[in-house]
Amino acid sequence: MNPVSPLVAAWASSKPPLLRFLDRCHADYLAENGGDVAHYIPELSKAEPSHFGIGLATLDGHVYEVGDTRVPFTIQSMSKPFVFALALDSLGASRVESVIGVEPSGDPFNSIRLNTDNHPFNPMVNAGAIACSGLIHEAKGNGAFEHIRRELSRFAGRDLDVDEAVYASESATGDRNRAIAYLLRTNSVITDNVSAVLDVYFRQCAILVTARDAAIMAATLANRGINPVTGEQVTTPYAIARTLSVMTSSGMYDYAGEWIYRVGIPAKSGVGGGILASLPARLGLGSYSPRLDKHGNSVRGIKVCERLSAHYDLHMLNRSDDARTSIIADYTIGKNPSRRSRRPHEQEILAAHHQDVRVIELVGTLSFSNVDYISRKLAKRPRPQFVIFDLRRVTAITRAGARMITEQFRELADFRVTVILSGIKRSSEGWKIMREWTEGLHNIRDFYLLDAAIEWAEDQVVYRHGGSIDFHETTELSEQPLLAGLAAEELKELAALGATRTYRRGEKIVGAGEAATSLFFLQSGVVHVTLPDGVRLATLTAGMAFGEMALLEPTRSADVLADASATAVAIAIADFEGFRNRHPRAGERIMRNLAQILSERLIVANTKVNLLTAT
Numbered sequence: 001m002n003p004v005s006p007l008v009a010a011w012a013s014s015k016p017p018l019l020r021f022l023d024r025c026h027a028d029y030l031a032e033n034g035g036d037v038a039h040y041i042p043e044l045s046k047a048e049p050s051h052f053g054i055g056l057a058t059l060d061g062h063v064y065e066v067g068d069t070r071v072p073f074t075i076q077s078m079s080k081p082f083v084f085a086l087a088l089d090s091l092g093a094s095r096v097e098s099v100i101g102v103e104p105s106g107d108p109f110n111s112i113r114l115n116t117d118n119h120p121f122n123p124m125v126n127a128g129a130i131a132c133s134g135l136i137h138e139a140k141g142n143g144a145f146e147h148i149r150r151e152l153s154r155f156a157g158r159d160l161d162v163d164e165a166v167y168a169s170e171s172a173t174g175d176r177n178r179a180i181a182y183l184l185r186t187n188s189v190i191t192d193n194v195s196a197v198l199d200v201y202f203r204q205c206a207i208l209v210t211a212r213d214a215a216i217m218a219a220t221l222a223n224r225g226i227n228p229v230t231g232e233q234v235t236t237p238y239a240i241a242r243t244l245s246v247m248t249s250s251g252m253y254d255y256a257g258e259w260i261y262r263v264g265i266p267a268k269s270g271v272g273g274g275i276l277a278s279l280p281a282r283l284g285l286g287s288y289s290p291r292l293d294k295h296g297n298s299v300r301g302i303k304v305c306e307r308l309s310a311h312y313d314l315h316m317l318n319r320s321d322d323a324r325t326s327i328i329a330d331y332t333i334g335k336n337p338s339r340r341s342r343r344p345h346e347q348e349i350l351a352a353h354h355q356d357v358r359v360i361e362l363v364g365t366l367s368f369s370n371v372d373y374i375s376r377k378l379a380k381r382p383r384p385q386f387v388i389f390d391l392r393r394v395t396a397i398t399r400a401g402a403r404m405i406t407e408q409f410r411e412l413a414d415f416r417v418t419v420i421l422s423g424i425k426r427s428s429e430g431w432k433i434m435r436e437w438t439e440g441l442h443n444i445r446d447f448y449l450l451d452a453a454i455e456w457a458e459d460q461v462v463y464r465h466g467g468s469i470d471f472h473e474t475t476e477l478s479e480q481p482l483l484a485g486l487a488a489e490e491l492k493e494l495a496a497l498g499a500t501r502t503y504r505r506g507e508k509i510v511g512a513g514e515a516a517t518s519l520f521f522l523q524s525g526v527v528h529v530t531l532p533d534g535v536r537l538a539t540l541t542a543g544m545a546f547g548e549m550a551l552l553e554p555t556r557s558a559d560v561l562a563d564a565s566a567t568a569v570a571i572a573i574a575d576f577e578g579f580r581n582r583h584p585r586a587g588e589r590i591m592r593n594l595a596q597i598l599s600e601r602l603i604v605a606n607t608k609v610n611l612l613t614a615t
């Protein structure tokens with residue numbers, strides 16, 4: 001047996017850089033023993049101070065875990081952003097905003113001070129959070145807590161329990177919160193029974209989560225409300241943006257300004273020892289370590305967040321974006337015509353008017369900046385009649401991008417330019433979005449295949465310039481490029497070997513994977529050659545051969561389908577071989593013709609590939 005090489009063994013246990021980084025944070029800060037567990041809720045003082053777990057959830061639903069990430073602890077104030085989001089969604093922004101402010105207080109979390117309207121400063125401090133619980137109680141009555149528990153469970157992607165001991169402990173000792181709640185009630189922020197509302201609040205604070213849960217909950221906030229692990233849309237993007245706003249300004253209480261200045265990631269802490277940090281469009285972090293600093297924030301948790309932000313330069317205000325990467329190819333049909341073989345007079349018209357069809361191939365996300373850049377590129381060249389936007393490599397479109405691209409389409413309509421979209425399947429989400437955004441516009445067409453889009457635009461150009469698309473017929477084998485240079489008698493002999501076949505529109509003539517037993521010379525109609533994955537290789541009209549790869553390969557590599565009813569002469573490969581044996585000179589000529597045809601195809605294919613890298 002071969003010994004396993006050390007590299008092979010090491011590869012199996014290799015770790016992604018991000019996990020290694022979290023490992024290092026964990027190892028380094030495990031020695032950090034500053035701060036103390038919360039004592040003001042007696043049950044919390046029993047927490048194991050050495051516990052330390054870090055979870056990080058990515059927006060593609062992966063969760064990195066280091067240390068005690070499965071140890072449950074009470075969520076405490078980390079419940080506040082989620083209950084605020086819930087209040088926004090279930091009662092509406094105006095109702096919520098009518099009793100709770102959104103200004104940072106600069107005070108500790110349990111401050112008894114209200115703002116000048118006698119409202120809580122914001123939903124991240126106790127006063128505001130109790131007010132939120134009051135609103136949910138107003139809407140749901142006795143079902144309020146269960147409503148909250150279920151909502152938080154959707155954020156975490158699993159059913160969350162309550163720590164009854166912590167709940168009872170806080171309920172028995174929470175006089176400061178009681179004072180706050182009565183103050184809210186005399187100012188009509190709370191309208192229901194104070195103890196019923198506090199009961200909801202104390203219970204919500206006693207919900208048990210782990211660092212892993214906190215990471216997923218934070219990632220759901222970072223992902224416009226879609227839980228990246230379960231895929232569920234938990235809250236509206238509206239509520240998410242508002243929630244992250246108050247986390248940014250007030251999530252860390254009287255340390256909030258310092259926090260956003262140094263770390264730059266919206267976050268929320270809880271006296272249970274948890275911190276969740278949510279970087280929009282990037283990640284959610286959850287940490288658990290119960291020793292707290294004087295603000296009530298986990299000491300180690302803060303260090304992890306600071307280091308993560310500094311090491312990977314994640315401060316949310318330190319961003320840039322290069323809009324120019326969204327166009328990967330930009331050309332006219334002069335450079336890259338469709339794969340449809342054209343008659344000489346069509347070719348002439350298309351050559352003279354190639355500027356009429358502009359193709360822009362896009363990639364990645366269509367955002368505000370990307371679409372703006374695209375629109376300026378478009379305006380730089382002469383006005384085309386047709387613009388094809390190929391969206392096959394577009395992965396996302398932001399709301400701003402969608403709005404701006406529709407504005408661009410409208411502008412093009414005013415200039416009588418037809419917009420053709422390719423690369424979006426009609427069954428896809430993207431197509432629905434495009435439909436929505438282009439509703440009422442009459443200058444839009446779509447083709448799934450870029451080649452079909454180009455072909456259609458070419459046809460329109462030919463028509464507009466008085467040309468006709470001439471589907472001529474030919475029974476002459478002498479017109480076939482594959483047979484160029486053969487003598488009349490040779491052609492006659494070949495013709496005698498063939499059988500004339502007719503095909504209905506849509507009929508499959510040859511199928512990929514079948515034995516290649518004959519080759520065909522098209523006499524009338526149109527056929528197209530497509531790969532099994534739907535990529536169209538060529539559209540052929542009368543006078544062209546197909547299935548000729550049978551001369552080289554025993555198995556068909558592509559499908560050939562009749563576009564319109566078609567007639568072709570089929571010659572069995574065995575018969576063709578016999579002919580080549582009888583006429584070696586002609587046989588060699590045919591193989592040379594084939595080599596030339598293939599090399600021309602290769603040149604076309606290379607041009608297409610180069611187009612993608614040249615811009």
Ligand code: GLN
Nearest residue numbers: 076077109126205270271
């Ligand atoms: N339940 C705790 C309280 O009201 C929550 C405080 C916090 O986590 N900062 O005191």
